[in-house]
Amino acid sequence: MKFSTKREEVLAQIDRFDPAKYARSRNFITGGVSYLSPYLSRGFITVPQVVKRLKDRGIGLEQAEKFIQELAWREFYTRTWFQKGDAIFEDIRHPQEGIERFGIPKAVLESTTGIQALDRALKNFPETGYLHNHLRMYLAGTICNVAKYHWLEPAQWLYYHLLDGDLASNALSWQWCAGTFSNKLYYANQENINRYTGSQQRGTFLDLDYEDLPSQPAPDHLCRSVEAALPFTPPTTQPLVIQSDIPTYVYTHYTLDPTFHEGKEGNRILVLEPSHFAKHPMAPKTIEFILSLAENIPGIQVYYGEYADLNLKGIFRDHPINAHFQGIREVHPSLAPGLQGEFNSFFSFWNKLSRQLS
Structure with a gap:
């Protein structure tokens, strides 16, 4: 794709x-x-x-x-x-149960998990930057609940390569599968994988009834743990040219909407902060994708540096990624802007949201 x-x-x-x-x-x-x-x-x-x-x-x-x-x-x-x-980025509701290892299975990096549908997808994943959501769940369930790894490092590896890497969606989906943001662990057996991927594989370590999966020991080939290399290459940028007599509209790699104050005169700056990417690196292809999307915003300049060092009060769309920015913070786009409160589960949120949408 x-x-x-x-x-x-x-x-x-x-x-x-x-x-x-x-x-x-x-x-x-x-x-x-x-x-x-x-x-x-x-x-x-x-x-x-x-x-x-x-x-x-x-x-x-x-x-x-x-x-x-x-x-x-x-x-x-x-x-x-x-x-x-x-x-x-920490276990939210419950500590993860049964952790036996940290890092990531070497077999995942080498596309040799033994589950053919997963291995086919993993082989091309670093180049494509995309996995179907069901494959992501199969991967997380296998790593966390079958091979007994803590979820964080595999989640960081997946995020690094994903074109659609969203820190919240990624981390919380892994936590949902690992049972730290849900009330049960996610398992998929070989029958399920065959059904939804079109494979016909049999005799694997997942070719069991669901009730038997939790009691199986981790397969030996998934127990070899490594630390995934996640090198970050900073983008090449030019010195900023900022006119002091017009507003400055500030974008991040999570808020690249070309319609944001579209048509208004102003400086437009995409801020990519080194402190953020030191904690949450992305693959070069993802940075390239982000920069290419930014080209849809006329006159945008790319700044690789800390927002505070710009010493300006920009206008920006609210997002967790820019919670520390100073300036004029505009509302984050939402399906239900007036829906208040914390929700303990998605479906408690959906029940209220769907009534508003109706």
């Missing part, structure tokens, strides 16, 4: 998307998924914008409930990040 970075092509992709096909087939790796996640993660398009374009086609909540619910998961994770900050 090749992801365009031209805005008109991304909007056309939204308008071609079939929510009914998505609802029927989204769990299959060849199913009718939207492929919008890299753009949503970067804030290049927002959840409300996508829902509005569906409504403009006469598609409401009833016809697109499964898809809108998936968008709501993203919003739920972002709300959790707003509320908990860096605590999303």
Whole structure:
């Protein structure tokens, strides 16, 4: 799958998307998924914008409930990040049970897990930067609950390579699978994997009934742990030219919406902070993708440095990534801006949200 970075092509992709096909087939790796996640993660398009374009086609909540619910998961994770900050990188609700190892299985990096559907996807993953959501769940369940690894380092490795890497969605999805952000551990057996990937593999360490999976010892080949190398290459930038008599609009790699104060005179700066990437590195292809998306914003300049060192009061869209920015903070786009409070589970959030959307 090749992801365009031209805005008109991304909007056309939204308008071609079939929510009914998505609802029927989204769990299959060849199913009718939207492929919008890299753009949503970067804030290049927002959840409300996508829902509005569906409504403009006469598609409401009833016809697109499964898809809108998936968008709501993203919003739920972002709300959790707003509320908990860096605590999303720690076990949130429960300590992870049964941890026997840290790092990441060497077999995952070498695409030799023994599960053919996973290995095929993992072999190409560093180049494509994309995995179907079901494959991500299979991977997390296998690493955390079968091979007994703590979730954090594998999650960091996955985030590094994902074009759609969103810190909240990624970390909290791993925690959901590992049982630290849910009430049970996620397992998938070989029968399930075969069904949704089209494989016909048998006789693997996952070819068991579900009730037998938790009691099985970790396969030897998954017990060899390594530390994944996650080198970060800073972008090449030019000195900024800032006019002091006009506003400065500030973007991050999570808030790259070209419609943000579109058409207004102002300096426009994409801020990429070294302190952030020291903690959360990204692969070169992802940085290249981000910079290419930014080219849709006329006159934008790229700044690799700390926001505080700019010594300005910028105008920016609120996001957990810029919680420390000083300036004029504008509301984060939301399906339900007035929905207040913390929610202990996605479905408690969805129950209230869906009533508002109706």
